[in-house]
Amino acid sequence: MHDDVLNKLAATINASQDLESLTRPLLEILQEISGLESTYLTSVNAGLSEQRVVYAYNSGSMLIPEGLSVPWSETLCKRALEEGVSYTDEADQRWAEVAAARELGIVTYLSEPLCAEGGELYGTLCGASRSPLPVSSKTRALLVMFARLLTLQIEREQLIKQLQAENRRFSEAALLDPLTGIPNRRALELELARAMASAGRNHLQVHLAFIDLDGFKAINDTYGHDAGDRFLLSFSASLNNGLRDGDFFARIGGDEFVFFCSSTQANSKTQRLAILRRLKKMTCGEFSIGEQVLSYAGPSIGMVSAQADEAAADLLKRADAAMYVEKQARKNTPDGTAKEAVEP
Structure with missing residues (x-):
């Protein structure tokens, strides 16, 4: 990895305040080192029924729009997870039945799941291009690291929300009569x-x-x-x-x-x-x-x-x-x- 990429990564981690401020620079860095046209972060809902593009970085003719929602059963990510494939340069042939990927013209596909320690799937970190491109093992290792950083940020924000909710409940309880539930x-x-x-x-x-x-x-x-x-x-x-x-x-x-x-x-x-x-x-x-x-x-x-x-x-x-x-x-x-x- 070049020194400028390392410097960008360090600056991103130090400056990030939330998921978005961490994700967007990481997507740019991932695109720069992989050469893929689009890099993007998705979320998968709790029922594993829908995948949504949360943040995307598009540098070429391919456009992965933020907010795009696709049934989870019809995604490349689901197939990549099930088959244990994190990279392919023939996605159009391997998963030709995936309509959304076919419409976008995805040929090269890179993906890493964002999972909690208990196995809960938060989403995926992905890259894609319309032409076949080689992706080095070092780039894939970096993808894994980025996915882990984003997972930690998601868990951190979830914990903060949980603590805030608990604080609100404690504050409300401190102002309520325990028997009647009216103000004290x-x-x-x-x-x-x-x-x-x-x-x-x-x-x-x-x-x-x-x-x-x-x-x-x-x-x-x-x-x-x-x-x-x-x-x-x-x-x-x-x-x-x-x-x-x-x-x-x-x-x-x-x-x-x-x-x-x-x-x-x-x-x-x-x-x-x-x-x-x-x-x-x-x-x-x-x-x-x-x-x-x-x-x-x-x-x-x-x-x-x-x-x-x-x-x-x-x-x-x-x-x-x-x-x-x-x-x-x-x-x-x-x-x-x-x-x-x-x-x-």
């Missing part, structure tokens, strides 16, 4: 801070409700903790299903939930009252706790609106205090209900 306290803190900052920029107002499940301990004591968990699931689903665009709902403790949304700053009390009534409609009634259905009178809800430049933590404290006022009022009424607790 950490998610609430992030979203509430974002919503309040956005409201300040867009002249909106954040309305927040602190929700405490009255009688939840009695449900656990009477029906068992499994029934209590089922009640939490049913309750969360009921509220979750009633959310509108812009609403946010989170479980922040055993029997504590928080809801918030944003609206225009006009008629804040009227809007709070409408939101509170909507929440009460979603949080009382019949809830499944397994084989039984529980008739639930509803939670205590403290409804407040954010004040100018108020911190999220302070808003939550005020909502908690408003909820406690309603809880005490409900305890002092025979039917366990109280006047709607809405800020003046």
Whole structure:
């Protein structure tokens, strides 16, 4: 191999950032040392039903188009693999039945599979010409090396995608309540801070409700903790299903939930009252706790609106205090209900 080819190869490997930036220079190098008109990288789908040209370098009259798809059963690559042939200068005679190759006029054909250690076939690295050309053993050895480099890059990118997907799953799991699957306290803190900052920029107002499940301990004591968990699931689903665009709902403790949304700053009390009534409609009634259905009178809800430049933590404290006022009022009424607790 000439020094300039070695230098190109070293520069390619050092500069490559992804499969494309590695493949394209390698195809040019392969064409230069082999003299073949076209060099190209293909992919083979998981079901081994289709082969697709991913990247191609065409230097002569032959044109192997990128994106060309051919049924795997009708390819030169499949036959070369099955027969253990990596090079031939009589492909037109040896595999005359292959229509795509016949249409392209391929006579000289060079191929090396890209395979994982477990045997999974990623694709092939190929070269082709319309005339018979000799290909040296050194060139074929280089083809094998290039195929291995590309295989390693494919596996590296697959691993990165897998790690990114895992990170996304871990991040999502870290923001979700493990029992109900709705956002947790950490998610609430992030979203509430974002919503309040956005409201300040867009002249909106954040309305927040602190929700405490009255009688939840009695449900656990009477029906068992499994029934209590089922009640939490049913309750969360009921509220979750009633959310509108812009609403946010989170479980922040055993029997504590928080809801918030944003609206225009006009008629804040009227809007709070409408939101509170909507929440009460979603949080009382019949809830499944397994084989039984529980008739639930509803939670205590403290409804407040954010004040100018108020911190999220302070808003939550005020909502908690408003909820406690309603809880005490409900305890002092025979039917366990109280006047709607809405800020003046």
